[in-house]
Amino acid sequence: MALTFDKSIAFHKEAVEMIPGGVNSPVRAFRSVDMNPIYVKEAQGAKVVDVDGNPYIDYIGSWGPLIIGHAHPQVVKRIEQALHRGTSFGLPTELEIEMAREVTKRMPSVDVVRMVNSGTEATMSALRLARAYTGRSRILKFVGSYHGHSDGLLIRAGSGVATLGLPDSPGVPKEVAQYTMTVPYNNAESFTKVMEQYGNDVAAVIVEPIAGNMGVVPPLPGFLQTLREITEKYGTVLIFDEVMTGYRVDYYSAQGLYQVTPDLTTMGKVIGGGLPVGAYGGRREIMELVAPQGSVYQAGTLSGNPLAMAAGLATLEQLTEEAYQKLERAAAKLAEGIIQSGQETKIPVQINRVGSMVGLFFSDQPVTNYQQALQSNNDLFLKYYQQMVNEGILLAPSQYEGMFVSTAHTDEMIEQTVAIIRRVFKKLAT
Numbered sequence: 001m002a003l004t005f006d007k008s009i010a011f012h013k014e015a016v017e018m019i020p021g022g023v024n025s026p027v028r029a030f031r032s033v034d035m036n037p038i039y040v041k042e043a044q045g046a047k048v049v050d051v052d053g054n055p056y057i058d059y060i061g062s063w064g065p066l067i068i069g070h071a072h073p074q075v076v077k078r079i080e081q082a083l084h085r086g087t088s089f090g091l092p093t094e095l096e097i098e099m100a101r102e103v104t105k106r107m108p109s110v111d112v113v114r115m116v117n118s119g120t121e122a123t124m125s126a127l128r129l130a131r132a133y134t135g136r137s138r139i140l141k142f143v144g145s146y147h148g149h150s151d152g153l154l155i156r157a158g159s160g161v162a163t164l165g166l167p168d169s170p171g172v173p174k175e176v177a178q179y180t181m182t183v184p185y186n187n188a189e190s191f192t193k194v195m196e197q198y199g200n201d202v203a204a205v206i207v208e209p210i211a212g213n214m215g216v217v218p219p220l221p222g223f224l225q226t227l228r229e230i231t232e233k234y235g236t237v238l239i240f241d242e243v244m245t246g247y248r249v250d251y252y253s254a255q256g257l258y259q260v261t262p263d264l265t266t267m268g269k270v271i272g273g274g275l276p277v278g279a280y281g282g283r284r285e286i287m288e289l290v291a292p293q294g295s296v297y298q299a300g301t302l303s304g305n306p307l308a309m310a311a312g313l314a315t316l317e318q319l320t321e322e323a324y325q326k327l328e329r330a331a332a333k334l335a336e337g338i339i340q341s342g343q344e345t346k347i348p349v350q351i352n353r354v355g356s357m358v359g360l361f362f363s364d365q366p367v368t369n370y371q372q373a374l375q376s377n378n379d380l381f382l383k384y385y386q387q388m389v390n391e392g393i394l395l396a397p398s399q400y401e402g403m404f405v406s407t408a409h410t411d412e413m414i415e416q417t418v419a420i421i422r423r424v425f426k427k428l429a430t
């Protein structure tokens, strides 16, 4: 029986009158899947219930942060404890030291870390710092990567490799965009060529060590190592944007998994435990330039907020080596189930997975970059998406976002999900 969304529809009708598109972040509008947004009533563990009372197994996980599930008792407890002591002081607290201790322990490339309030702030601040450190203006990013919505990063590729960047949004001045160069992800050769020409002018190369905003696209063997070698050669700051991968794919994040050491790292999502958090950190020599120790200005009324620190610390506490093994087992089981279902039903499906990030593309070709991701079948995704929701599986409403598995996903839930996927694939195949 089809689910009904009467309350979600009524809420959205009112919301669009007062909020742009009815939502506070564009993808929540569900436009790419041609649906009304689903309004959430409550969530616990891996289960979400919408305002119409429909229950779901959730693979959005707030777009990454909720690696131990919704409303985890320890997270709730730590937030509650902090809450009763006051929500914000504009003065430092011990929790910020605890967080810095945890971050520097788990990210060995990070000697010094500054907390901010979002991933966007983290990447924006890291770039300013890299420019100050090198005295250069240009930056280089990879096509299809998302690093938040600051002007210099909201850039798409020009018509050819290393052409001037073009603004991806009205309101971004072309004078700003021109400093951002773009190169295809996973193309070490093209990256090397561009650096041969411009390397001495490039302040920073910023990369998602596992691309997570074009679907899940892992780095090809040697790609990250090439970035490290070439940036070192030209004195360019290498920034790993681990806002999504940080504390998700491994105890030591993507940089630990691939054994590549960046100069700076940006973080967010998981370390906020579901509250608004970002962070940037790295080599002492570079971080010493940040105010007030140095002269690179960056500040925040709510930075290091005690509730956010409490939620993040409670989350990290749960993320032991065993927790990552559990995530690996659950996500592998899900991925294998999807691959099998694709084979049985002859639905062309590619699964890219690193740890608990599981990416699905409707394509018969491997996906290793944005161009290939774009070639996957969007019509099929739309039908798949709508049927999955109707069967009680909540996925990010975009083919270009992975499924996030959490420690709250039980074996039973994974099995149930795979059974539903098989059923939906069968319907799509007929």
Ligand code: PLP
Binding pocket: 063, 118, 119, 120, 121, 123, 146, 147, 148, 149, 208, 212, 213, 241, 242, 243, 244, 268, 269, 278
């Ligand atoms: N960097 C990456 C890799 C991201 O995935 C995101 C958000 O999805 C951001 C930066 C921006 O983070 P925020 O949405 O917290 O500003």
